[in-house]
Amino acid sequence: DQQVKQNSPSLSVQEGRISILNCDYTNSMFDYFLWYKKYPAEGPTFLISISSIKDKNEDGRFTVFLNKSAKHLSLHIVPSQPGDSAVYFCAASGDSNFGNEKLTFGTGTRLTIIP
Amino acid sequence: EAGVAQSPRYKIIEKRQSVAFWCNPISGHATLYWYQQILGQGPKLLIQFQNNGVVDDSQLPKDRFSAERLKGVDSTLKIQPAKLEDSAVYLCASSLGRRSNEKLFFGSGTQLSVL
Numbered sequence: 168d169q170q171v172k173q174n175s176p177s178l179s180v181q182e183g184r185i186s187i188l189n190c191d192y193t194n195s196m197f198d199y200f201l202w203y204k205k206y207p208a209e210g211p212t213f214l215i216s217i218s219s220i221k222d223k224n225e226d227g228r229f230t231v232f233l234n235k236s237a238k239h240l241s242l243h244i245v246p247s248q249p250g251d252s253a254v255y256f257c258a259a260s261g262d263s264n265f266g267n268e269k270l271t272f273g274t275g276t277r278l279t280i281i282p
Numbered sequence: 283e284a285g286v287a288q289s290p291r292y293k294i295i296e297k298r299q300s301v302a303f304w305c306n307p308i309s310g311h312a313t314l315y316w317y318q319q320i321l322g323q324g325p326k327l328l329i330q331f332q333n334n335g336v337v338d339d340s341q342l343p344k345d346r347f348s349a350e351r352l353k354g355v356d357s358t359l360k361i362q363p364a365k366l367e368d369s370a371v372y373l374c375a376s377s378l379g380r381r382s383n384e385k386l387f388f389g390s391g392t393q394l395s396v397l
Contacts, residue, residue, distance in 0.1 A: 171324070201385075210286070210373055210388025211325070256324055269338060270386075272324030 170194045171259050173273035181281050186244040188276050190257030193238065197259040201270070202231060202242050205254045214255070215242070244278075252280045284308065286389035288374050294395045300362035303392045307355070307376030313337070314351055315386065316359050317373040325373055331357065332380045364396045 172191045180186045190200075198219035203211035217224040217231045217240065224231050230243045244251055257273040287306040295301050307314050313332050317325035328347065330338040333354035342349070346365070351357040361368055371393050375386040 208390060210375070210390050211386075212388065213385045216385075258324075269327055269330075272326070274322065274324050 169274070170197075171257055171271050171273040173255075173257055173276045175276050176274070177277040177279070179279045179281055180247050182249060183246045186242075186247045186251065186278055186280070188242040188244075188255050188257075188278065190240050190242075190273055191238060192240075192259050194259070194261070194271075195238070196261040197271075199260045199268070200231070200233060200240050201258045201260075202229075203256045203258060203272075205256065205275070211256055247278075247280045249280050249282055252278060254278070286374055286376055286387050288372075288389035288392055290392055291390065292393050292395075294397065295364055296397050297366055298363040300360065301364055301394065302361075303359045303372050303374075303394075305357045305359070305374030305389060307357070307374070308387055311376035311378055311387070312354075313377045313380050314357050315375040315377075316349055316357070317375065317388075319371045319373055319391070321370070328359070337380070361394075364394075366396050369394055369396045 170193050201216040202214040204214045205211040215226050215229050215231050217233050222233050233240045254275045254277045256275045258270045260268045260270050289304050315330050316328045318328050319325045328342045329349045331351040334351045347361055349359045371391040373388050373391045375388045377384050377386050
C-alpha cells in the first residue's frame with residue numbers, strides 16, 4: 168500500500184523555467200511533509216519541509232505548497248538550474264505526539280534541467 | 283562537520299551468504315536509522331535507534347536481519363542468510379533529536395547485490 172505517491176517518475180525542464188514536482192498521500196493522519204534531494208551515488212539530503220498548519224513554505228528558490236483537502240503537495244523550483252538535476256523524494260509523517268512520526272517516502276521523481 | 287560514514291560502498295554476495303554493513307553517525311546525533319532502498323522505490327525504514335536502544339524495528343525482517351548500536355555510536359546491520367530480494371541500497375541516517383520526522387542526515391549508502 169503506497170501511502171505516498173509520486174506519479175511522475177521523471178520530469179525535464181528548461182533551465183531558468185519553473186520546475187513543479189507533485190506528491191499525493193492517502194493517510195489523513197500525516198501532518199508533516201518533507202522533500203529530500205538525491206544525487207547519484209549519494210544519500211538523500213533534506214531540502215524543505217512543511218507542517219499541516221501551513222499551506223506554503225518558502226526557502227530561496229524552493230517553495231512547497233500543501234493542499235490538505237486534496238491530500239496533495241508540490242515543490243516549486245524557480246528558476247531551475249542545472250545543479251537541480253537530481254531525484255526528489257517526498258516524505259510524510261504523522262503526529263509525533265502519538266509516536267507516529269515514522270517517515271514514509273514516495274518513489275521519487277527524477278528531475279533533469281536542460282541547459 | 284563530518285557526515286554520516288558508511289562502509290563498504292559496494293558489496294556483491296551470493297544468496298544464502300551473510301553480509302554486514304557499518305555506519306558511523308554524525309557526532310552527537312542521538313538517533314540512528316537504517317533504511318532499505320530497492321531500485322525504483324523510496325527508502326523504507328528498517329530500524330531506528332535512540333542512543334543504543336531500539337525505538338522502532340517493526341519493518342525489520344528479524345528472521346534474517348539484525349542490527350546493533352553498541353555504546354550509542356556506531357552501528358552494524360547484518361543479513362544472514364541473504365536472499366535475492368535483499369538487493370538494494372542500505373542507507374544509514376542520523377538525527378540530533380529522537381523524532382524521526384526531523385531533518386535526517388544520510389550517508390552515501392551501501393549498494394548490495396545478491397546473486
